[in-house]
Amino acid sequence: MPRDLTSFVKEDALSDMSPLGRSEQHQDQQPTQQDPPGSQDEPPMMFRDSIQAKGNQERDELHPYTQTLTLSDVDSCVILEEAAFPPHERATKEKFRYRLGKCSELSLGIFTSHEGTDIPTAATSQPVYSGAPHRKAVLLGHIVATKTTNAIVSDSDMALPSDDPANPALGNKQEGRTVAIHSLAVLPQFQRKGLGSTLLKAYLDRLAKQDVADRAALIAHEDMIPYYEKFGFKNRGKSAAQFGGGGWFDMVKEVTLEDEGDGLIWSRR
Numbered sequence: 001m002p003r004d005l006t007s008f009v010k011e012d013a014l015s016d017m018s019p020l021g022r023s024e025q026h027q028d029q030q031p032t033q034q035d036p037p038g039s040q041d042e043p044p045m046m047f048r049d050s051i052q053a054k055g056n057q058e059r060d061e062l063h064p065y066t067q068t069l070t071l072s073d074v075d076s077c078v079i080l081e082e083a084a085f086p087p088h089e090r091a092t093k094e095k096f097r098y099r100l101g102k103c104s105e106l107s108l109g110i111f112t113s114h115e116g117t118d119i120p121t122a123a124t125s126q127p128v129y130s131g132a133p134h135r136k137a138v139l140l141g142h143i144v145a146t147k148t149t150n151a152i153v154s155d156s157d158m159a160l161p162s163d164d165p166a167n168p169a170l171g172n173k174q175e176g177r178t179v180a181i182h183s184l185a186v187l188p189q190f191q192r193k194g195l196g197s198t199l200l201k202a203y204l205d206r207l208a209k210q211d212v213a214d215r216a217a218l219i220a221h222e223d224m225i226p227y228y229e230k231f232g233f234k235n236r237g238k239s240a241a242q243f244g245g246g247g248w249f250d251m252v253k254e255v256t257l258e259d260e261g262d263g264l265i266w267s268r269r
């Protein structure tokens with residue numbers, strides 16, 4: 001049985017998350033080497049973070065942890081996306097393949113090692129460690145992104161280069177300093193338990209620590225604006241994006257490093 005989350009709480013809070021990406025460790029940064037609860041017989045996994053925030057019992061009982069997504073998670077992402085979004089707002093499997101293939105390091109999943117048969121992503125879950133194939137990482141929520149040279153998310157950023165090979169503006173722009181978040185979703189039966197907030201906070205903390213971008217941007221429906229504002233996103237008004245029928249608002253969060261007196265802390269505005 002997984003250990004209780006409280007025995008897993010690190011002294012540092014979520015601000016000590018390991019860097020983005022499974023393979024892009026900073027040489028001068030000590031990676032978090034905690035495994036998810038129940039994985040004591042596994043070797044240290046440098047890309048995985050236990051959730052250290054507490055306060056939501058239903059969420060904590062899942063012993064969730066975050067880790068970057070890879071192409072092996074595509075099927076789970078597709079199931080999750082189909083469960084969370086109406087058909088016209090879903091990213092396709094092709095898009096997940098493209099985005100995780102290009103920018104795995106800009107993604108983050110929130111997982112549980114519980115394997116309830118009622119969890120739709122259990123069927124496509126991956127072993128957490130090849131030495132313990134019975135232990136599965138079951139995806140509960142995901143954030144998937146690419147980079148753009150725009151300051152907001154446009155339809156071009158959301159498109160695939162293969163949609164129009166003659167248009168160089170489509171898809172990921174590695175040199176961009178804006179992270180375009182395309183999907184934030186939690187499986188419906190696990191929504192409103194704090195998982196989405198935990199995932200988004202962990203993601204934004206990682207972005208700031210890695211200095212991979214100057215800002216994070218996304219498009220949101222009006223009812224979600226207050227949610228994103230809680231994380232420091234600013235409403236930049238109605239979006240020109242017509243994806244999924246339009247009606248979106250541009251939400252942008254500048255990501256900066258600030259010294260607030262008691263050492264460097266990462267500030268997300």
Ligand SMILES: CC(C)(COP(=O)(O)OP(=O)(O)OC[C@H]1O[C@@H](n2cnc3c(N)ncnc32)[C@H](O)[C@@H]1OP(=O)(O)O)[C@@H](O)C(=O)NCCC(=O)NCCS
Nearest residue numbers: 084184185186191192193194195196197219220223224227
């Ligand atoms: C948005 C989402 C990722 C949030 O994850 P979550 O785990 O449910 O969120 P949390 O439990 O951390 O926070 C819950 C808060 O999210 C906000 N929220 C969630 N869904 C909302 C909705 N449909 N409309 C408005 N606010 C919503 C509310 O502020 C809510 O607080 P409340 O329960 O006190 O009302 C999740 O609800 C989801 O996957 N929704 C469907 C997909 C989606 O709309 N994604 C966002 C695209 S912009």
